[in-house]
Amino acid sequence: xxxxxxxxxxxxxxxxxxxxxxxxxxxxxxxxxxxxxxxxxxxxxxxxxxxxxxxxxxxxxxxxxxxxxxxxxxxxxxxxxxxxxxxxxxxxxxxxxxxxxxxxxxxxxxxxxxxxxxxxxxx
Amino acid sequence: xxxxxxxxxxxxxxxxxxxxxxxxxxxxxxxxxxxxxxxxxxxxxxxxxxxxxxxxxxxxxxxxxxxxxxxxxxxxxxxxxxxxxxxxxxxxxxxxxxxxxxxxxxxxxxxxxxxxxxxxxxxxxxxxxxxxxxxxxxxxxxxxxxxxxxxxxxxxxxxxxxxxxxxxxxxxxxxxxxxxxxxxxxxxxxxxxxxxxxxxxxxxxxxxxxxxxxxxxxxxxxxxxxxxxxxxxxxxxxxxxxxxxxxxxxxxxxxxxxxxxxxxxxxxxxxxxxxxxxxxxxxx
Numbered sequence: 243x244x245x246x247x248x249x250x251x252x253x254x255x256x257x258x259x260x261x262x263x264x265x266x267x268x269x270x271x272x273x274x275x276x277x278x279x280x281x282x283x284x285x286x287x288x289x290x291x292x293x294x295x296x297x298x299x300x301x302x303x304x305x306x307x308x309x310x311x312x313x314x315x316x317x318x319x320x321x322x323x324x325x326x327x328x329x330x331x332x333x334x335x336x337x338x339x340x341x342x343x344x345x346x347x348x349x350x351x352x353x354x355x356x357x358x359x360x361x362x363x364x365x
Numbered sequence: 366x367x368x369x370x371x372x373x374x375x376x377x378x379x380x381x382x383x384x385x386x387x388x389x390x391x392x393x394x395x396x397x398x399x400x401x402x403x404x405x406x407x408x409x410x411x412x413x414x415x416x417x418x419x420x421x422x423x424x425x426x427x428x429x430x431x432x433x434x435x436x437x438x439x440x441x442x443x444x445x446x447x448x449x450x451x452x453x454x455x456x457x458x459x460x461x462x463x464x465x466x467x468x469x470x471x472x473x474x475x476x477x478x479x480x481x482x483x484x485x486x487x488x489x490x491x492x493x494x495x496x497x498x499x500x501x502x503x504x505x506x507x508x509x510x511x512x513x514x515x516x517x518x519x520x521x522x523x524x525x526x527x528x529x530x531x532x533x534x535x536x537x538x539x540x541x542x543x544x545x546x547x548x549x550x551x552x553x554x555x556x557x558x559x560x561x562x563x564x565x566x567x568x569x570x571x572x573x574x575x576x577x578x579x580x581x582x583x584x585x586x587x588x589x590x591x592x593x594x595x596x597x598x599x600x601x602x603x604x605x606x607x608x609x610x611x612x613x614x615x616x617x618x619x620x621x622x623x624x625x626x627x628x629x630x631x632x633x634x635x636x637x638x639x640x641x642x643x644x645x646x647x648x649x
Contacts, residue, residue, distance in 0.1 A: 282544065285541070289534060291395075293580060
């Protein structure tokens with residue numbers, strides 16, 4: 243598992259951790275049943291606070307990416323493929339939403355944006 | 366959640382300084398950083414906790430027990446690293462440790478020797494010949510070798526180089542691998558140690574400014590920057606102190622601040638400390 247934290251990011255440290263683990267699961271780098279490091283071990287490795295790490299794990303649990311078993315640790319949860327598909331679509335939707343917001347702030351119209359997307363698509 | 370210590374309404378009066386109505390606590394298993402400018406009462410608070418100084422008012426419980434009635438029992442389970450020299454300068458480390466060791470019923474000689482080796486300390490060396498960094502290492506070796514569940518450190522990194530500060534950080538994280546352990550440290554330079562702190566308690570001139578989860582601080586404040594003309598009257602009301610220069614301003618504000626073209630950044634603990642201290646009237 244690879245986690246790279248940025249101090250400059252607008253994302254909170256716990257969000258960065260949760261996001262990167264989620265990405266790894268969605269990309270299939272982590273699969274159902276794989277065990278994650280304990281909260282304290284990961285905090286130590288990343289040199290961050292225990293609470294920050296715990297927050298990331300709580301979030302992953304809430305979104306059903308991870309199951310925590312008392313006394314045994316945390317494991318990647320089995321992902322329903324339809325649900326997974328939906329989550330991935332949601333990611334794309336969110337990122338497009340962000341791009342759209344930026345475009346509006348810059349005053350681009352729909353045509354210009356579409357053109358940009360087409361260029362990127364064909365690259 | 367069980368608290369490793371509980372401080373309620375702690376007060377202490379000196380001629381020129383007064384600690385007033387401090388209340389805060391730390392849940393077991395976490396790290397707390399006690400921060401504040403010089404002279405804000407950090408060392409006094411730690412000394413009062415350890416009953417090295419008598420409090421005027423309030424209650425302090427450590428491991429759920431009164432800190433005066435159970436002083437001896439409590440000290441068995443606490444490791445302390447002081448900011449000032451507390452060792453006999455003329456003695457070698459070996460003889461000094463020989464004097465300290467009998468006090469602890471759970472002294473672990475093998476663990477102690479392990480730390481000496483790891484810190485590259487030669488036990489036959491006299492304490493007066495030790496550098497600041499070596500003293501800190503020696504104090505840490507003593508504090509970590511008697512099964513302490515609470516580690517209290519007063520300004521543990523002041524005057525230490527960045528390499529050793531990083532080593533110290535790793536050591537603390539190692540201690541925290543055991544869920545029952547907790548750490549309380551004070552510091553006036555909010556440094557890399559803040560990174561590992563779960564809770565931040567901020568004192569300013571003897572008063573508690575806040576004591577809360579570190580992450581929630583980041584969710585509460587933003588560093589707001591902009592050009593002088595962007596600083597409208599209504600924005601000024603939402604900000605704390607305002608640092609206005611000729612070419613722009615910088616200040617601390619809430620998350621809900623909106624303004625065309627304003628730069629909103631995540632503050633560091635140091636930023637938060639600086640602006641909140643100014644708000645309380647420093648430097649005006």
